[in-house]
Amino acid sequence: MNRTKFAALLLTALFALSLAACGAKSQPDTTEDMAPSADASMQQFPAFEGKDLDGNAVNSQDLFSENAVTVVNFWFTTCGPCVGELADLDALNKELQKQDGRLIGINAFTLDGNETAVAEAKDVLAKTGASYTNVYFDSDSEAGTFASGVYAYPTTYVVDRSGNLVGEPILGAVTEPKQMESLKQMIQQAIDQDKG
């Protein structure tokens, strides 16, 4: 019985240790995860200054204020479903441009302007016929921290003219009919709010 008690004590100690460890370490990771999706309607997309994939400077203020609605799609180069929807996102971008909106992409691998990643991202975009703007920024900026909290790819946010997040982020490919419907609803909501 002594051995059993010892083993039980050891397991309990490990358990307690894990709780303590998590308190210290994973808090930075996970609270950022929850922040964007928990109450997105009151939140802002973090302001950023960065570049597009051709090296031209962009900043979020100009980007968002020029359009009634901006759809922001997070993806990365080796993500199957992300790449699978790029062509459809390009079509969505063209549609949005008729309505005072636009779509931009953020490839998580290209943060900090990693040259290889940028080249590969451009390659994939070319292969899938996606011509819309993709941007990157520093990973240790506020936007970079926001981006590192995204753990499910692709994730799509809808942002209004003032940079506020509209509705909940869409997880998974927006080519799914249910998700496309939710996205279109949020886009319409942003456009209506902009008019009013």
Place this chain on the structure above:
Amino acid sequence: MDKRPFGVSRLLSRCRGWIQAGAALLTNLHLPNFLRGGLYQGPGKRLCVPGLNCYSCPASAGACPIGAFQAVVGSSKFHFSYYITGLLILLGVLLGRFICGFLCPFGWFQELLYKIPLAKRSTKALYPLTWLKYLVLLGMVVLLPMLAVNQAGLGDPFFCKYLCPQGVLEGAIPLALVNPGIRATLGDLFLWKCGILLAVILCSIAFFRPFCKWLCPLGAFYALFNQISLVRMQVDQTKCISCGKCAKACKMDVDVTRTPDHTECIRCGMCVRACPTGAVRFCCGAPSGKARSGAGQTAQPTPQTDPTKQGEKP
């Protein structure tokens, strides 16, 4: 070569439940994440854990070796994952299916279900099904992600996506419970995976570790190393009285006295506990000549024929 004392083998097999629980906990250390709906994304995630444990489990401290393999082999950049394959080979050569018996959380899950006191069935007659897991390994884990690619050269992780019950148990369900964004993505694929999980759960009540026997590609991979792994089973032929209790106790349908390095042996040690003379034990390192596979050993070795037993009483 090995002379692991008798007591250790018995102790190891008796503590196996605790070791399995400890391994499951260490593999999924970040428990509070279950409530937060996020994943641990720190540096630990770059290492693969030895057992079958989903990367997307909120609490997971490491990556799943099978998931990682598919993700890398299915990407357009790397056509073969040297790091992950190398790591798996290392684990296989050191431990073989000892990992299955002691360190795999999903194996432990099935064993807990088996404890439910309902009708039990033997899997002896279903032995041919054990070949299926090699097909799963070759087809779903290696070939399909490598070959069934989209226009950008990306393949899907077929095993994770269409078969793995651990992923839906540890990843999809906990995340969907807490994260509304994930919940919104659930569809037919989730139903299919839940169906598989339910089938595995029900089978695990009636049969001992059915997933490990018939479907697990990781077990299939480690099984390839059972013949050469450092940790293995050893039968002292001088003590064995051929009573057959070990074979009867074995739930993986292995006769350790004839084939101690059988691909189906998960080194759980039930044979060690069943043996009345202490002939069966765990061993580490190349076994001495007398303890090599029982097949072909008829006469008891004498000190003249077995140099390792010089001066020892039989």
